[in-house]
Amino acid sequence: MLLPQPHGLNNILVSLYTGLRNNHIQWLDAKTFDCRVTEEDRLFAKLHTNTDKTKKSAWEPHVNFRVIEILRSQKEWRGLINWPGFKELLYYNNNEKTKWPKIFPLFSAVADGRPHPDSRYERTWRAVLGSFQAILPDIDEASNFRLCSLEPPYVEFLDVDAKAKKEKYGLECNETGVCLLDVKSKITPHSARVSVVSQFITFLPAEMIGTYITGQTPATVHHYVKLDPEFLEIEQVHQSMVLRERAYRNELEAFATAPRVPDRFIRADDVNSHLAKSLRSNLDETLTSYGCISIVLNEGSTNGLDVLRETRAAYAVENKTEICPYANHCPPEVVKMWRGPHRCGLCQYAVRSVDHLPAVAAKANQFDEILFALTEKIVAAMNSDDPRYSDAELDRLEEERLRIGEELAGWKVSEEVLDATRCRIAAGEETRRWVVQAPEIILQDLQRVAVPSNATAYLLQRLQECIVYPTLESPQMRAKFDLLRRSLLARTGRLDEAFSFAAPVSPAEECAGLLRSMVEANTLTYDDLVNLLERDQHLQNFAPTHLLPESGVGNGEK
Structure with a gap:
């Protein structure tokens, strides 16, 4: 009677779970492989592996x-076999000179x-690949993967x-009437082993994978x-979200504890800023070291950098952006x-440095x-049945x-170019010796924070930007700040x-002041x-007198 052998399938399953070499799986010892397994082990256990390549x-x-x-x-299964050879101890790979015990x-x-042989x-393995290839159409992956073929x-x-x-083979088949086919694949x-390592590396360090797996x-x-x-x-998107949220959280905590400018906002127009001091001490070196740019649409045209060098910045005015x-x-x-004055975002004479990047990002917002x-x-006007605007x-x-x-x-172009320049300087690609003061954005190792998709997170980001750069507040955002201010006041009585x-x-x-009081009074985190x-219910969980300090204390008013 022939008894089916599960060896090939069990070998493959163990290799897919563990990433062990197939040769060491073949030579596991029936008496010791589970000697370290305890009754408490339910999810993970230690596998005693008695051989290894290194x-x-x-x-x-x-x-x-x-x-x-x-x-x-x-x-x-092994216990079902009574062949005498199954009771013998053998040398690893049938090699009498092996370093391993029998x-x-x-x-x-x-x-x-x-x-069993390899x-x-x-x-x-080929049979498993062929079976998996057959079910790919059922999981809508047939057009993307071809694991194997019958050849x-x-x-x-x-x-x-x-x-x-x-x-050529077909001609031979015509003589015998039988054409042999087999599953062929480049996946061995x-x-x-590659699959196991590639899976674990997504959440474990290489040292731990090598030592314990x-x-x-x-x-x-x-x-x-x-x-x-x-x-x-997907991982890049996730990391970006995590870094962005950490940035918001750190800024909020600093913003809530003291009425100061958050660290990632630089006032390049300040008379004592690094940029201003450096321009006064060494114009040419500053324009280079600070990655200064001018956006020019026509090649060969005069730009702001040319004018600054020619005039030695005699008439230069340092603005926020x-x-x-x-x-x-x-x-x-x-x-x-540009059909009008003060269109600085398009002007070829506007000169921007990496320290202007936070204000430029706020301006773009x-x-x-x-x-x-x-x-x-x-x-809305075009979709209205009752026209509110004339064609003109x-x-x-x-x-x-x-x-x-x-x-x-x-x-947006300026923001992207400046951030690319900042990355190049921060990465050390600019290896020059600093003759003037280094840009503040480099000294503080600041990075551009992506615009959040969450409306509340964006509102908090813009709140900080508009406090640091009041002229960069849009009418729409001003209205939202006032609405939030009134909502907080109403919900606190x-x-x-x-x-x-x-x-x-x-x-x-005023909105920032109310939020600062809320954070301090309730020890709120960014997520809180x-x-x-x-959500309204979160506001209602707090007693009005705890959310904000009472007004009019001392005259009987609340």
Whole structure:
């Protein structure tokens, strides 16, 4: 009677779970493989591995408990066989000179007790690949993956000479009437080792993988890593989100404890800023060291850097978002080219350094908000059954929208170029000796924070920007700050102030003051504050007198 052997499948399953070399799985010892497993082990256990390619003694990787179950089922099968050879101890790989003690093979497969040959698990591996290829259409992956194919002898998977070889083999088949086909693939059983390492490297350090799972050195672990490009893209997005949220959280905590400028905002227009001091001490070195740029559309045209060097910055004015070499008086040709004055986002004479980057990013946000609001107005007017604007008025709105879009593009270009320059300087690609003071954005190791998609997080970011750079507040954001201010006042019982017709001079400052009081009074984290602002019930969980200090104390008012 022939008894089916599970050796090939069990071997493959263990290799896919553990990443162990197939040869060491074949030579596991039936008496010792589970000697370190305890009754308490349910999810993971130690597998006693009695051989290894590089180690000098047996070792014990941590494995999924399913591995122990598979090997115990293999041991049960072994117990069904009464061949004399199954009771013998054998040398590893049948080599009498081996450094390893004799083994009682768990995977004994032939009469003399030797384990199954490599061809056994290789054939099983191809069968598994073929089966998996067959179910790919059911999981909508058929067009993306081709794991294997059925080919005649001497024809490899994706063989460039497949057509000629098949025609030749077909002629031979006509003589015998039988054409043998087999599953061919470039994916070998050794790929299981690659798969295990590539999976674990996504959440474990290489040192831990090598020490506790695969038995490799860290360098060898990295050699086996092959990550899915889709995973890398997802991981990059996730890391960006985490870094962004950490940045917001750190800024909020600093913002809530003292009325000061958050660290990532630099006032390049301050008379005592590094940029201002450096310009006064060494103009030429500063323009180079600070990565100063001017956006020029026509190659060969004079730009702001040329004017600064020519005039030695005699008329230069340092603004929050740029240096104007013409004392903020637009040259006639610029006014003509851009159909109006003070369109600094497009001006070829505006000079910007890496220390201008935070203000430039805030300026881009301001124009983005204005453009979005104007677009909504135009769309609503065009979709209205009762026209509120004449054709001429709609044309003027569309023209204004075009102007804002043009300048937004200019600010965005400047932001991208400046951030690329900052990255290059921070990475050490600019190895110059600092003759002038280094840019503050480099000294503080500041990085650009991506615009958050969450509306509340964006509101908090813009609140900080508008406090540091008040002129970069858009009408839309000013209205939102006032709405948030009134909402906080109303929900803390200060209804007279909340519904007052008096417009605040600075909604951002007052809103920030209320938020600062809330954070200090309740020891809120960044996440707490976002949740509090997003959902009404979070606000209602706090007693009004705890959210904000009471007003009018001492005269009987609340």
